[in-house]
Every structure is written in C-alpha cells, then in structure tokens.
Amino acid sequence: MRSTMQNVPLLTSRIIEYAGRVYPGSEVVTWGADGPRRTSFADIANDCRRLANALRVLGVEGDQRVGTFMWNNAEHLELYLGVPASGAVLHTINIRLFPQQMVYVVNHAEDRVIFVDNSLAQPFSALLAHTPLVKHVVVNGPVPPEVRQALAGDGEREVHDYRELLDAQSDTFDWPVLDENDGALMCYTSGTTGNPKGVVYSHRSNLLHATFCAGAGALSLSQSARALAIVPLFHANSWGLAYASMMSGASVIMPDRFLQPEPLVKMISSEKVTCGGAVPTIMTGVLEYLDAHPEADVSSMKDVIVGGSACPPALMHAFHERHGVTLLHGWGMTETSPLGTVAIPPVGLDEEEHWRYRHTQGRLALHVEARLVGADGSEQPWDGTSVGEVEVRGPWITASYYRDDDAASLEKFDDGWLRTGDIGSLTPDGYLTISDRAKDVIKSGGEWISSIDLENALMGHPKVHEASVVGVPDDKWGERPLAVVVGVPDDVPGVEELREFLLTKVARWQVPERWAFVTEVPKTSVGKFDKKVLRAQYAEGALPVESPKAS
Incomplete structure (x- = not known):
C-alpha cells in the first residue's frame, strides 16, 4: 500500500x-x-x-557553484539561504586553509562567482591569479581602489558591491522546484593529510539535520532562544545552527571577525545569548576571561554545543560550577553534516551518573546508525567497553567525496558505511565515547593508550592551560606518549608534579616519559591540536623534550 501523503520536496527555500x-x-x-x-x-x-535575482544577472544558472570567503554575518547568512534556494550550490571556503589549499578547493569546486567580506578582500585578491574560472567577485562593504583593482586583475573579473548589487534587484522571486536530493551546499574537509575533500549536502539532508539540531535532542531552539554562532559558517556546515535557528525562529548573533574572548563575552551579555556552538579552544579563552572579570554577566547563557575536538571534562565542570553554563559535547565531522551525537543525559540520574553521560560524546541521533568495527573486522557489541572504529550511515551522512575516487578516498567507505577514523565504544543505550582517532591512538607494547584520555587528565591540572599528547617512536615499546604542555603564565608545573598528578588518573604504564613545555600548541585550521606538526617537530628535534628518570 502506498501512503496518501503529498510528495512535497524538502527544499531550503x-x-x-x-x-x-x-x-x-x-x-x-x-x-x-x-x-x-x-x-x-x-x-x-x-x-x-534579491540575491537570487542578482545571481541570474551574474549569469548563475543551474547548479553552478557560488563561493563565499566571509566571516559570520547577516550577509553570509543570506548567501547560505538564498544561493541553494535559487538552484545553485553554495561553496563556503574555509578562510583558515593554507593559500594553496584555498586555490585547490576553488578550482576543484569550479566556483564562478565568489562573495568576499571587505576585511578579507586584500588577502583573497592574492589567490585570484590562480583561479581562472572566477569571473565575478562581490565584496561585502567598501574597499580601497587598489584592492578593488587587485580583485579585478587586468579585466579578467568584474567586481561588484554586495549592497548595491542587491538593492538594484526586485524582492520577489519564484523559487524553483528542485529535486530535494540535489546539491545545496558544499564544504571541504580541513585537509590535514593530502588535498581537502569535498562534501556536498543536499536540500533534504540539510533540512533533516537542521530539524535534529533544533530539537530536544540538541539545542531545543524556539523563538525565545538567542543563538551565538561562534562556529563559522564555513566549518562543517556550521553545525546546522544557521538553518536550525531560522526554522525555529531563534534570533542569531553573528560575531563577524570579533572572535576574541572579550567581544564574545560582551555579545553574550548585551544580547542575552541563551545558547550557541563553539570549539573547545574558543571556550577555554572565554572561561579565562570570565574568571578574570567576575563582573561579566553571562547568566542568560544556558547551553553551548562544543565539538570539533574532545572537550576536556575540566572545562565542562568549570563552566558549570563557576558560571552556570552547560557545555554539551557534540560529535561529528564534515562528512556527517556534522552532528551525529549530542551528550544530553537521561533524566533521573544522580550527579555521578549525570556527569558520566556528560563526559561521553553523546547519544546517537535518530537518523544516524552506528557500528563498531574491531581491528579484526568483526562488529563489536554496544556494551560500553568494547572498542572499534566508529562507522556511521544515515540521510545526512556522505556516501562519497565530490570528484574524488582515489584509493584513499574510497578507503573511507565500507559497504555503504562511512569509516570515521574515530576509535570508540557505545553503551547499550546508544551513547558514544571516542577514545581516540585511529591515527592518534598510541600503540605501546601491544596495548593501546588513548591520547585523548591523557590530554583530558593533564588539562584537569590547575597549572595546565593546554596539553596535547602524541605517540613517538620508542626502541623498547614501539611507541610511547609524548606530552606537550602549555602551563599557565608564571606558574608552569614541573614534570614530576604532572607525573604524580597523572598517577591518580591513569595507569602507571600510560604515564609519559617524554615531556615538552611550549608557549602554544600548534592548531589546525579548525582549532584542533595539529598532531601531525607535533610529530614532525619531534622528529626534527625542534621540541624542547625532557626525559627525566621517574622517581
């Protein structure tokens, strides 16, 4: 029997x-x-x-790609909505990629029109000599004549002003009836190994994902909510926050380029922010500012989804205990739209059990199926202890990469499942705990050491600002952990102090023998610890490594 329901496509328009x-x-x-x-x-x-009409004036027809090189602001949100609704595909360019990677993704996506913020116009102009397909550049805000000339080149491109372009158009437009499975928006992975990979989200996947993000399993958005979109629109589909807020009537606060702790706290205070999304490094800076400025009022803020990398439990507890803010662990990746889990605990738990659930990456969303595949290829049980590589599938999970069918890309997919590269466990009630990335887990003497567990333990020490742990070669054990630590200013802890602290948190055999104290841990374009750089620095002898004998 077929249903009697109307078949109306799920479209961003x-x-x-x-x-x-x-x-x-x-x-x-x-x-x-x-x-x-x-x-x-x-x-x-x-x-x-108006934007849809303007795109037609610029010659954008069908599913041509339209790029953005912008911060989070109202104009970028208009592009986020209007470009896909018009039938084109929006390509949000990660402004933190290396220049050669930016050139690669613009050419690989075949962007013909690119919108750029005026504060980014000068650095962006340097890329255009290497992107011959780009014929129109639309600038959001005024730029000096010399920057405008650099954007235009020697007449290869036309340069337009965003506001003037839109104001010249009608505010009526008949949105096309598209196939809901057509591409709407594309993001590229951060490209930590090899070239970035393109992921194309459909209208259908975006609406389904945004419905989850807005619902009770995530941020519980409503018209009374005020969401601070710290996570960039160009990073992993903006974690669904842009679409989720618009469909639920939640007002959106866009920080533009003002992502430092002081302006973020001012936004929260003056705009009565209730929720948001951010990576742990941003929230670490916000916490330090709040602790140093007790007069700051963030009492309106209740929940912040934190993802992109593991959130240290110490950071969660500090926000909860000192500022009444709940940091909700979320898990996902560019390939998963990105949210696959959010750590909202079951009701009716005592405090210890509540925090045990909070420390996980969260409960699987309805439409995200998951399985754990062990090292021998066998599927592992959901018992909370068995571990394996997390594989997922669902309506907002990518099934391939855009125009990439090399062996490394194909290796990411396993009979219809996405291999995430994360090693983890699942509880019987569907809560995921990530113990490490497959490439970052430390294989020591036939046993696995979780770099994430060591990092979280170290960052629970009051004198540790940041800590990253990587595996390095060891003649006896094959691989051993190296701890790279940033101490708090003027009170850097010593190795023996940290060793003694770790012995209360992890098994003795997991405690590192090698330590490096630095002023900053290198990070990727999306704010994660760049362990590839740390391994290279160690191999080159560029890290100040200490290896004192354990007492």
Whole structure:
C-alpha cells in the first residue's frame, strides 16, 4: 500500500519563506567595531530573493557553484539561504586553509562567482591569479581602489558591491522546484593529510539535520532562544545552527571577525545569548576571561554545543560550577553534516551518573546508525567497553567525496558505511565515547593508550592551560606518549608534579616519559591540536623534550 501523503520536496527555500513570514521580528545581529547591527528575519527573506535575482544577472544558472570567503554575518547568512534556494550550490571556503589549499578547493569546486567580506578582500585578491574560472567577485562593504583593482586583475573579473548589487534587484522571486536530493551546499574537509575533500549536502539532508539540531535532542531552539554562532559558517556546515535557528525562529548573533574572548563575552551579555556552538579552544579563552572579570554577566547563557575536538571534562565542570553554563559535547565531522551525537543525559540520574553521560560524546541521533568495527573486522557489541572504529550511515551522512575516487578516498567507505577514523565504544543505550582517532591512538607494547584520555587528565591540572599528547617512536615499546604542555603564565608545573598528578588518573604504564613545555600548541585550521606538526617537530628535534628518570 502506498501512503496518501503529498510528495512535497524538502527544499531550503521553504526555510526562507517560513522564517520571513512566521518569525518576521526575529533578528540576525551582526557584531561590528561600533557594536551590533540588526536585521529582521523579514528583511533577510527579502534580501534572499534579491540575491537570487542578482545571481541570474551574474549569469548563475543551474547548479553552478557560488563561493563565499566571509566571516559570520547577516550577509553570509543570506548567501547560505538564498544561493541553494535559487538552484545553485553554495561553496563556503574555509578562510583558515593554507593559500594553496584555498586555490585547490576553488578550482576543484569550479566556483564562478565568489562573495568576499571587505576585511578579507586584500588577502583573497592574492589567490585570484590562480583561479581562472572566477569571473565575478562581490565584496561585502567598501574597499580601497587598489584592492578593488587587485580583485579585478587586468579585466579578467568584474567586481561588484554586495549592497548595491542587491538593492538594484526586485524582492520577489519564484523559487524553483528542485529535486530535494540535489546539491545545496558544499564544504571541504580541513585537509590535514593530502588535498581537502569535498562534501556536498543536499536540500533534504540539510533540512533533516537542521530539524535534529533544533530539537530536544540538541539545542531545543524556539523563538525565545538567542543563538551565538561562534562556529563559522564555513566549518562543517556550521553545525546546522544557521538553518536550525531560522526554522525555529531563534534570533542569531553573528560575531563577524570579533572572535576574541572579550567581544564574545560582551555579545553574550548585551544580547542575552541563551545558547550557541563553539570549539573547545574558543571556550577555554572565554572561561579565562570570565574568571578574570567576575563582573561579566553571562547568566542568560544556558547551553553551548562544543565539538570539533574532545572537550576536556575540566572545562565542562568549570563552566558549570563557576558560571552556570552547560557545555554539551557534540560529535561529528564534515562528512556527517556534522552532528551525529549530542551528550544530553537521561533524566533521573544522580550527579555521578549525570556527569558520566556528560563526559561521553553523546547519544546517537535518530537518523544516524552506528557500528563498531574491531581491528579484526568483526562488529563489536554496544556494551560500553568494547572498542572499534566508529562507522556511521544515515540521510545526512556522505556516501562519497565530490570528484574524488582515489584509493584513499574510497578507503573511507565500507559497504555503504562511512569509516570515521574515530576509535570508540557505545553503551547499550546508544551513547558514544571516542577514545581516540585511529591515527592518534598510541600503540605501546601491544596495548593501546588513548591520547585523548591523557590530554583530558593533564588539562584537569590547575597549572595546565593546554596539553596535547602524541605517540613517538620508542626502541623498547614501539611507541610511547609524548606530552606537550602549555602551563599557565608564571606558574608552569614541573614534570614530576604532572607525573604524580597523572598517577591518580591513569595507569602507571600510560604515564609519559617524554615531556615538552611550549608557549602554544600548534592548531589546525579548525582549532584542533595539529598532531601531525607535533610529530614532525619531534622528529626534527625542534621540541624542547625532557626525559627525566621517574622517581
């Protein structure tokens, strides 16, 4: 029997029309040097229609790619909504990639039109000599004549002003009826090994994913919520926050380029932020600022989804105990849209059990299936202790990479499942705990040591600001952990102090023999510890390694 339901495609254009009509007074707040700039959902919807008309003027037809090189602001959100709704595919370029990687992704995606913030226009202009397919550059805000000339080159490209371009268009547009499985938006992986890989999200996958993000299993968004979008629109589909906020009527606070702790705290205080999304390194800086400025008022903020890398339990407890803020662990990756889990504990638990669930990566979303594959290829049970590589599948999980079918890319997929590269366990009730990345787990004398567990333990020490742990070659054991530590200013702990501290947290055989104390741990373009760089620095003798005998 077939259902009697209407077959209406799930399209992003529906978010525009719904948000503009049903939540016209909700707002997008863009932070600037002179304070906030406000745009209503109704105005956002009108600008999306103007944008669609402007794209036609620029010759964008069908599924051509439209790039963005922008911070989080109202204009970027309009592009996020309006470009896919028009039938084109939005390519959000990660502004923190290396220049050669940026050139690669622009050419690989075949971007023809690129929108760029004026504060990024000068560095962006240096890339254009290597991206011959780009014919139009649209700048959000004024730029000096010499920058405009650099963007135009020797007449190879036309340069437009964003506001002037949109104001010349009608605010009516008939959104095309698309196939819901057509590409809507594309992001590239951060490319820590090899070239970045392209992931193309569909209209259907984006709406299903955003519905989960807005719901009770994640941020419980509503019209009364005010979401701070610290996570960039160009990073892993913005964790679904942009679409989820618009469809639920939650006002969105966009920090633009003001991502330092002081302005972020000012945004939270003045805009009465209730929730948001950020990586742990950002929240570490916010915590330090709050601790140093007890007069700062962040009492409105209740929940922040933290992902991108493991959130140290010490950071979760500090926010909860000192500032009343709940950091919710989330897990995912560019390939999973990205959210696959969020650590909302079951109800009715005592405090110890509550925190045990909070420390996991979270409960699997309804539409995300998962399995654990052991080293011998066998599927592992969901018993909370058995470990294996996490493989997932579902309607917002990619099945391939865009225009990539090399052996390394194909190796990421296993009979319809995405191999995440994460090693973890699952409880009987579907809570995922990641113990390490497959490439980062330390194989010592036939046993595995979790670099994440050691990092979390070290960052629980009051004198440790940051800590990253990598495996390095060892003649006796094959591999042993090297701890790279950033101490708090003027009070850096010693090796013996940290060893004694770790002995209360992990087994003695897991405690590192090698230590390096640095002023900063290198990070990737998305704020993760760059362990590839640390391994290279160790191999080159560039780290100040101490190896004192254990007492």
